[in-house]
Amino acid sequence: MKKSIIVILILAIVFISCKNNESKEEPNTINEDTEITIETREKLEGIQYQMMEAKSWLKETQNKESVLQIAMDVNRTDRKNLAKMDSIIVPNKLDGKREDYLPFPLQVESLRKVDKILFFSYPTQTFAAYKNGTLVYTGPTNMGREKDPTPTGLFFTNWKAEETISTFNDEWELKWNFNIENKLGVGFHQYELPGYPASHSCLRLQEKDARYLYDWAQQWELIDDETIKTKGTPVIVFGEYPFKGKKPWLQLLKNPESLEISEDEIAKLVQPKMQSILKEQKNSKLEAQDK
Structure with missing residues (x-):
């Protein structure tokens, strides 16, 4: 009887140990052959501006956080500058x-x-982060001014710093900075959003958004100062801003869907x-x- 109990206890320990090991496996690891399902979602309908x-x-809203966030996003600005408008x-x-x-679309099959x-x-002054075709985060940005435009094309995140000093002016402190073009010193980071492209080629963000992307994107890995072992997260900057015209989001007043970016456009x-x-x-x- 005692031997039977001992055997049962041993088997139970082995079973629990196996289950614990299984729980420690990386839950988000996706094999190339794994079928990935993209959930189809729809945006809120009937929005007018x-x-x-x-x-x-602002007085009527009584500083309700969720409402202020929507207003900041729509006007491509931050709390400080929203109050100045x-x-x-x-x-x-x-x-x-x-x-x-x-x-940005909520899902992109491609x-x-x-x-x-x-x-x-560039034209809508917004950014979007996707994971396996699903939009996981989005927000406003203020990119490079006409004199110092943000370069467009495909980049990869490289080095990052919680706080660094601008290469244009040593009095400018950049929080949650993630560089995407090392030689030109272009990156995304927290900084004032006046509600139009105003930076010296970088991609300005609200602080909560800069912090999210700082943690979400991956850094590069280097073999030495001159050799890249692996690149970071891909970043695509695209489009042109109408510097001589009105702010594009003013079109929302007449047509709420005028700025929508389609799946086909992203593809x-x-x-x-x-x-x-x-x-x-x-x-x-x-x-x-x-490793």
């Missing part, structure tokens, strides 16, 4: 999520095999760069497996 006097509208664009529905008011990728849209944008993106992604996975 109107121009409001900023101070009176004479007039702001305000949606009639304020109970949606941030992505309901911003132009990105199914891409683990992580970031997009920055066409990525298609010529896909081979390079997947090559670097595979290289990073192989390097991670060797």
Whole structure:
């Protein structure tokens, strides 16, 4: 009888040990042959926009955080600069999520095999982060001014720093900085968002967004100061801003869907760069497996 009890206890310990080991496995590791399901989601319908006097509208909101966030996103600004504006664009529905008011699609089928990728849209002054074709985060940005435009094309995140000093002015402190173009010193980081392209080629973000992307994107790995072992997260900056015209988001007053970016547009944008993106992604996975 005692022997039977001992055997049962041993088997129970082995079983629990196996279950514990299983729980420690990386839950988000996706094999190349794994079928990835993209959940189809829809944006909030019936959104219309109107121009409001900023101070009176802000007084009515009583600083409700979720409502202020939507107003900041729609006007491509931050809390400080929103309060400085004479007039702001305000949606009639304020109970949606941030992505309901911003132009990127909620899912992109052609990105199914891409683990992580970031997009920055110059004309709409917005960014979006996708994981295997699903939008996981989005927000406003203020990119390079006409005199110092942000370069467009495919980049990869490289080094990052919680706080660093601008190469343009040593009095400018950049928080949650993630560089994407090492030689030119271009990166995304927290800094003031006046509501239009105003930077010296970098991609400015609200602090909460800069912090999220700082943690979400991957750094490069170097063999030495001159040799890259693996690149970071792919970043595509695209489009042109109408510097001589009005702010593009003013079009929302007449047509709420005027700035929407379609799945097809993203697919066409990525298609010529896909081979390079997947090559670097595979290289990073192989390097991670060797560790």
